[in-house]
Amino acid sequence: MERPNRETTVLILINSKNGSTVRLATEIAAGVEKEHVRAVIKKVPTIDAKDAELFKEIPVATIDELPGYDGIAFGSPIHFGNMSADMRHFLDQGIKIWVDQSLAGVPATVFMAGGSGLGRESAILSFWNNLASQGMTLVTTGNIGAAAAGARALNGNTPFGITTIAGREPKNTLSEAEVDIAREQGAALARAARALSSERPHAKKSASVPAPPKRRTIDTSALGLPKAPKPVGNYRAAVRSGNLVFINQIALKDGKVLHPGVIGKDVSLEQAKEATKQTMQNVLAVLADALDGDLNRVERCVQLTGIFNTPSGFAEHAQVMNAASDYVVEVLGDAGPHARGTLGAASLPLNSAVEIQAIFEVR
Ligand SMILES: Cc1cc2nc3c(=O)[nH]c(=O)nc-3n(C[C@H](O)[C@H](O)[C@H](O)COP(=O)(O)O)c2cc1C
Missing domain, CATH: 3.40.50.360 (Flavodoxin domain)
Structure with a gap:
């Protein structure tokens, strides 16, 4: 079957x-x-x-x-x-x-x-x-x-x-x-x-990937999201175009990069997942700021692209990216499932192990 x-x-x-x-x-x-x-x-x-x-x-x-x-x-x-x-x-x-x-x-x-x-x-x-x-x-x-x-x-x-x-x-x-x-x-x-x-x-x-939880009212302030990182150049943390919001983040935590380096060399898979979840939390923090602190205005997460600092031959991108996908579904319920891409890069800003590019539809 x-x-x-x-x-x-x-x-x-x-x-x-x-x-x-x-x-x-x-x-x-x-x-x-x-x-x-x-x-x-x-x-x-x-x-x-x-x-x-x-x-x-x-x-x-x-x-x-x-x-x-x-x-x-x-x-x-x-x-x-x-x-x-x-x-x-x-x-x-x-x-x-x-x-x-x-x-x-x-x-x-x-x-x-x-x-x-x-x-x-x-x-x-x-x-x-x-x-x-x-x-x-x-x-x-x-x-x-x-x-x-x-x-x-x-x-x-x-x-x-x-x-x-x-x-x-x-x-x-x-x-x-x-x-x-x-x-x-x-x-x-x-x-x-x-x-x-x-x-x-x-x-x-049966369905292997469990159905996402039904959408419920999100108490954004109770999510424990980090403070949204500020842009450090001539760009914006989030740009809204029509009903879409575009955001890019790396694994900054309290002003420093969490678990910096090359995954599989300086950074273990578990650490890479932690860095990925942190990056996704940063994305949602920026999104919450863009929506006046109310994630209930998210219609859906449209796409996530995970870019990982990896050596050639690395093949575990999907496993690491699940840390971001699972988190966004946990927070947004059935508005969380998204299209997804992952790729490896030879280096990332501030030696971060991960960068996430995210697109959300909002109201
Ligand atoms: C009511 C009760 C009965 C227990 N019986 C046993 C037992 O028969 N054998 C054993 O090795 N430990 C026993 N323990 C100890 C627990 O299994 C142990 O604390 C274990 O670490 C609990 O797992 P957890 O850390 O995930 O809670 C018992 C503890 C309680 C509270």
Whole structure:
């Protein structure tokens, strides 16, 4: 069943209280993207309303969107040898999906964060009961952990999926071995997602890139946008012509360039994504200024062109540019999706790693 023009997309669905699961999710995403598959990190809603304040930058998933992905990595804290109650509560809303078999054959993998690490393997196995009930295809880690970690301490390695053992106090970092294994697990899921995406019996029902959220009233002042950078020559930060506004920005943050240099040499992919998001925030800050501080006047984002400071042979432009595209959709909802171009350049102003040229239709 061919689904042309669809970008294979993997959801990384998490719950976290102290951040260890979030850290693992970031590494799983890096592994997914290494395989040129799109990774989207979302969290489940929380039962306790005050927990909704945690990791606010991560969007909340709905149960109905799960069949829209080509693969799903589930990440949860270990709570008494099981997944967390928040994750369980979310998955228990999957009755309609189960009846429709709309997750049948979708690749799934599980990663978990523990304190002592006690019960971690059985926690993954009990998580699998739920995924097997949905007919998902389980992606395991087998021996890739030992291979990825080499002679280093294996930490949270299991043949079922990576775990991290945070210890008594929530720690700030994963071990090197945990990072490597998580990336390998993400890559394995991405390969399965790509291979199986056109084979699923229910594939027609799904759409890989989730529908953008419906347009809602934007509280522009609550977005935390940076101060719009001022022009430093004989030009304007934004020009309006008819209903179109044209803006160009680089990765300036507080008067300095964030993560300057050549991507893949001086700047890692993760840093390049941060610089790209910062650049997009600058674009929206300039746009907000041009619209008297009210982004509700944006009809739509028409086109984004991402220019990246790259060596020859660099091919990950799309992955890096997703940081801008995802952000603009997050802010503008269904007015956010845009046409897009990306290209590499041998140098950019102030040694910025990225420049974005943007066109918006406004009223
Ligand atoms: C109710 C509860 C039960 C827990 N049970 C376990 C357990 O069985 N095994 C374990 O290794 N850690 C256990 N922990 C510790 C958490 O798994 C640990 O704090 C982990 O880092 C949480 O992930 P997070 O940082 O993403 O929130 C438990 C924590 C709580 C609050």
